[in-house]
Amino acid sequence: MGRDRWSSRTTFILGAVGSAVGLGNLWRFPFLTYKYGGGTFLIPYILAFFVFGVPLLFLELTLGRTFQGGDPVCFSAMHPRLVGIGWMSAYGSFLVVTYYCVLISWVVIYFVESFQDPLPWDILDNANGSDKLDGAVGHFFTDILKISSGPEVQETFNSNIVLGTIFVWICTFLSIFKGVKVVSQVVKVSVPVPLITLAVLLFNSIGKDGASDGIEAYVGNWDLSALNEPVIWQSAVGQIFFSIGVCFGVMTAYSSYMESKKGLLLDSVLIASINSGISIFAGFVVFTAVGVLANDLGVPLTEIEGRIAGPGLVFIGYPAALAQLDTAPQAFSALFFVTIFFLAIDSAFSLVESVVAAIYDTDLGRQASRPKVVFGVCLLGFIFGIWYCLDNGLYMLDIVDYYLNNFIMLGVGALECIASTWVYGYQDSVETIGAKSVNMLNAFTFVGLLLAVIFINALPSNAVAVAFATWPAFQVIGWVAGVMTSTSIAESKVYDVVFSGGAGKFVEIMSVNEYDTLDNVPKAYNIFVHTWALLIKYVVPGLLSILMATGAKSNRESPYEGYSGGMQNIGWVEVIIAWLIFAGFLVIGVDVYTEKNAEYRKDAEAVKTFDDEEKDAKVTDVEAVEAETSI
Secondary structure, X not given: OOOOOOOOHHHHHHHHHHHHOOHHHHHHHHHHHHHOOEHHHHHHHHHHHHHHHHHHHHHHHHHHHHHOOOHHHHHHHHOHHHHHHHHHHHHXXXXXXXXXXXXXXXXXXXXXXXXXXXXXXXXXXXXXXXOHHHHHHHHHHHHHOOOOOOOOOOOOEOHHHHHHHHHHHHHHXXXXXXXXXXXXXXXXXXXHHHHHHHHHHHHHHOOOOOHHHHHHHHHHOEOHHHHHOHHHHHHHHHHHHHHHOOOOOHHHHHHHOOOOOOOHHHHHHHHHHHHHHHHHHHHHHHHHHHHHHHHHHOOOHHHOHHHOOOOHHHHHHHHHHHHOOOOOHHHHHHHHHHHHHHHHHHHHHHHHHHHHHHHHOOOOHHHOOHHHHHHHHHHHHHHHHHHHHEOOHHHHHHHHHHHHHHHHXXXXXXXXXXXXXXXXXXXXXXXXXXXXXXXXXXXXXHHHHHHHHHHHHHOOHHHXXXXXXXXXXXXXXXXXXXHHOOOOOOOOHHHHHHOOOHHHHHHHXXXXXXXXXXXXXXXXXXXXXXXXXXXXXXXXXXXHHHHHHHHHXXXXXOOHHHOOHHHHHHHHHHHHHHHHHHHHHHHHOOOOOHHHHHHHHHHHHHHHHHHHHHHHHHHHHHHHHHHHHHO
């Protein structure tokens, strides 16, 4: 039986956008933008979009289409010892979806409560406060989460959240157990409907008193001094990673269900742009309502920011604003939470699909039915997510999310780039420019990067420029040494060194995918793919490694959110497990995708044979023409 296929390219794009757009677009991006100087956050965010987002997404879509599998299949096809990168990304997806489905259960509970009159978060008795916002705060933390007095205090089990989580997992299972044919139908509703409802919600609040103040707080303030803080750059890159969904194996798996290899660049730009556009648009939706709320309470927005931080935007600020409506607050509340549900459920089942693809493509997994694999993953996800249903679950969620994004997913991104452009195609480069040249380039590059990471952790923060200077300096030395020791006598010797390994191979793969032959590639596309190769080979893995090192140093000097050592250890344990997965497969080198890789190599050999025959035909034609001319 052949691989599942999307019903059309449109449904693939809808599915990818649905995966990318989720709760983070509605609360994390708007709050980060507000927190870091208003519009100032857009500067590192846009840079991260072009340097990390689009290039990594383009890489993952290409990997999925080329190797016709999820992350583990792709990296196993490059070399069996690299399969750990794919399993590391699947592990990250599994960690996220275990708490993500619990978050969606909060949305389900709020949706059910939206039909009550009065709205339960619009009652002052829920908190010892002086305004309706205090009621919303109390309802969220006391009535919904039943939050404990501290992260290490666990007293109660929240049955309502458990029931909501079961409902979410059932919806997730039903969405993907039959494969992308069902997903193709689901995303036709779950992606466009939230956009329409968001527009309705924005229209509802845009003309009211205080709306302009909310917009001013959201993007009107440009505090450029915030750019001096490393955390704003880490947050921007983290938002791009988590929001677009790169390095979780989702985009690779989704792309593998498309047969055509054309349009990958356009797909990448479309998916990333729509995702970011929705993030920015959602910020206007949220902050116009919050501005109206602050105006109704008679206080500046800065006085309520502490109560609506992070998820508070969605579960406190916006519900409190809707409760103040004169007309149909219940209807608008229900509309808001059903919108969030649709935005989030796509992301949930796409994360599960990443794990399912990793398992189902193995030699053992191919012997099982897809529904059984999906059910098993969903069941395990629910079981491992139960601890987030406890009264200290919010603290656990926070610590797991922080360490996952900063020390696992950034690592997956760096490893993806290194595997694709340094390890893949290594032997071809040895044959082209010689082993000494390749090894000199590799040695100087990675020694420079290692020194940069050491300097970041060993030197004072004001000397971080030394690290950033060391890395590119060694890189240039590596290029020079590689060219000088190259055994190639071709005029393209410099090019062969700079674009050695998978960088040059993927330039050819991407070009042939789009234009069939290298002769047909237009200049603009040629410039783009070569720029892409330089970024993925030399820039992205280095910057991601430096961001991880900076985060580790910052966390060592000031532990995240002041959590105790025991809580920090929970985060470090999840990080260690992820890196052990990578290291274990690297050392053992077990290939669990022999059948899948055999299919790929058979197809690749067929293409190679066709190309050789085409070249032979061209040579024959040229010889015939020369013979006629000589006569």
